[in-house]
Amino acid sequence: MSQQATLASVTTTDISLETVETPALVLDLAKVDRNISRLREHLAALGTGFRPHVKTSKSLDVARRLFPEGTGPITVSTLAEAEYFASGGFTDITYAVGLGLDKIDRARRLVEQGVRLSVLIDTVEQAHALVDAAKDGGVMPAVLIEIDCDGHRGGLLPDDQTLVTIADVLAQGGVEFAGVLTHAGESYNARGGAGLPEAAEGERAAAVAAAQLLRAAGHAAPVVSVGSTPTAHFAQDLTGVTEVRAGVFSFFDLVMHGIGVCNVDDIxxxxxxxxxxxxxxxxxxxxxxxxxxxxxxxxxxxxxxxxxxxxxxxxxxxxxxxxxxxxxxxxxxxxxxxxxxxxxxxxxxxxxxxxxxPNHACATCAQHETYNVVDGQSRAIMAQWPRMRGW
Missing domain, CATH: 2.40.37.20 (D-serine dehydratase-like domain)
Structure with missing residues (x-):
């Protein structure tokens, strides 16, 4: 496991916002819990699963607030995150960044340790590399195919027959094909909430259409994964979707405020x-x-x-x-x-x-090693929670 697993939170009663050395990263726990409850309740009403992205917090202490029952399915953006969160008991993990071929062995080691890991690809070359690795008979991660729902970044269009080719290669090579994943990155260009319900529907429709294409070709595609913080909050119908991912929602930031997803008081x-x-x-x-x-x-x-x-x-x-x-x-x-x-x-x-x-909570928090946790309006720092770093 990652050396990050040695990080430990500290409960403290002898420092406050008036005495802690600055600059210091402060986290208002009352707002975190309120933000989490808001999205969980919204998604529960829509009847879909929840796989929150932990790349914003990079903290086991924060991740545990996402799951009152203990642990649950999460999304990560680095294999270092996957290793760190696995060390804390999170064993159902989606690595939602296109898979570098040099990372296949490292991903396999996580699976060997009992992690249900899914990796993301969108090329036939990646599929063949995974199949080649599987020839030694060892365990392999499951595979999701990335879908391009809005031209924002990577992925295949929902009607691209390459989807079927990739799934065929995986199936013939004995590597589990788990389904499809998309991310409506263009939703970040919204302002004041305008266009976000439409972006959420476009995201849903693209993922569902891709899954239907694959099923028609004989591939089950059990996972239909969508999500960004803006679309997760503005989705009105998630028919056909099995899970929603979102990350910065637990902290929010000024970008999310400008997009129209939160109030300043939610940050x-x-x-x-x-x-x-x-x-x-x-x-x-x-x-x-x-x-x-x-x-x-x-x-x-x-x-x-x-x-x-x-x-x-x-x-x-x-x-x-x-x-x-x-x-x-x-x-x-x-x-x-x-x-x-x-x-x-x-x-x-x-x-x-x-x-x-902050403008962008992910970027600002990444500058710090520790959260100084406060609760509501108190100036007392009730705990110091470590953040993991690295790739």
Whole structure:
């Protein structure tokens, strides 16, 4: 198993948002639980399975909040994640990134350890490589074929006969063909919720059509997997779908807010930073939260409201209004009033602390090794949860 398996969470009662060293990643557990309940209830009403993506949190402690019953099916974006989560008891895992041929042996080792692992392919070459590996008689991962539902990235079109060719190669070579998977990545270009129900239906229809093509050719295709955080929340009909994947929904972020999926108050992750300087002639407040703490992600830059490197809140997470981290260098964040707005720069003394809501939770959290967990409005840090890293 991965060395990441040695990471352990710590319960603490002696540090707070006022004393922890900054910059620090803060996670509001009350919001996490609320966000999870919202999506689980929505999908339960639509009668489909749930396979959440754990790439945002990369944390066993967070993943366990997804499954009150203990563990359940998950999606990962790296084999390091698969190894880490398997070490914590998650044994039904979909690796939802196109399979590199150099990763086949590593994937097989997970299966040897008792993990039900599914890998993703969209070429005949990948299918032949898996069949060649299986010739030694050892265990193999199951295989899903990626479907292109919106031209966003990889995958095959739902009516592409290559789907059948790939399934034929796998079946003839004794490798399990599990079904199809798609991701409506273009849904991230929505604004204010407009077009998201249509994107969700397009995603569903593409996956179902591909599965029907394969079944007509004699392949069972038991798994029909769809999902992105925007479409998962706006889906109105999931007929024919067996499971939904979504990832950033547990934390949300400013991109999801701009798309129209959440409110600012739903954003559970933030970066705590300390004021280290003033430049009143420039309208600047300087903090120790630069792009190493926030990431370089400027995902709202093309939104109607550009949030800079993040939206600035007080230490308790209450937004100041139109105040953002307008610019950043490696270890400096520059707080300003959003250009063109009538906001007012807050009166923050040297040593004051602010919390910054991220553009992209996955990217910002990836800059940190630990979540400082708070519950609701309390400033007490109730626990420190580690995050895994690597590929």
């Amino acid at each position: 559970a992750a933030s970066v705590l930073a300390t004021v280290i300087g003033h430049r009143p002639e420039k309208g600047w407040i300087l903090t120790d939260g630069g792009w190493m703490a926030m990431s370089r992600d400027r995902g709202t830059q093309r939104h109607p409201v550009d949030q800079g490197y993040g939206l600035v809140c007080d230490i308790d997470g209450r937004p100041f209004g139109d105040v953002i981290v307008e610019d950043a260098s490696q270890e400096h964040g520059i707080i300003k009033v959003r250009p063109g707005s009538d906001g007012v720069l807050p009166d923050l003394s040297i040593g004051a602390r602010v919390r910054i809501l």
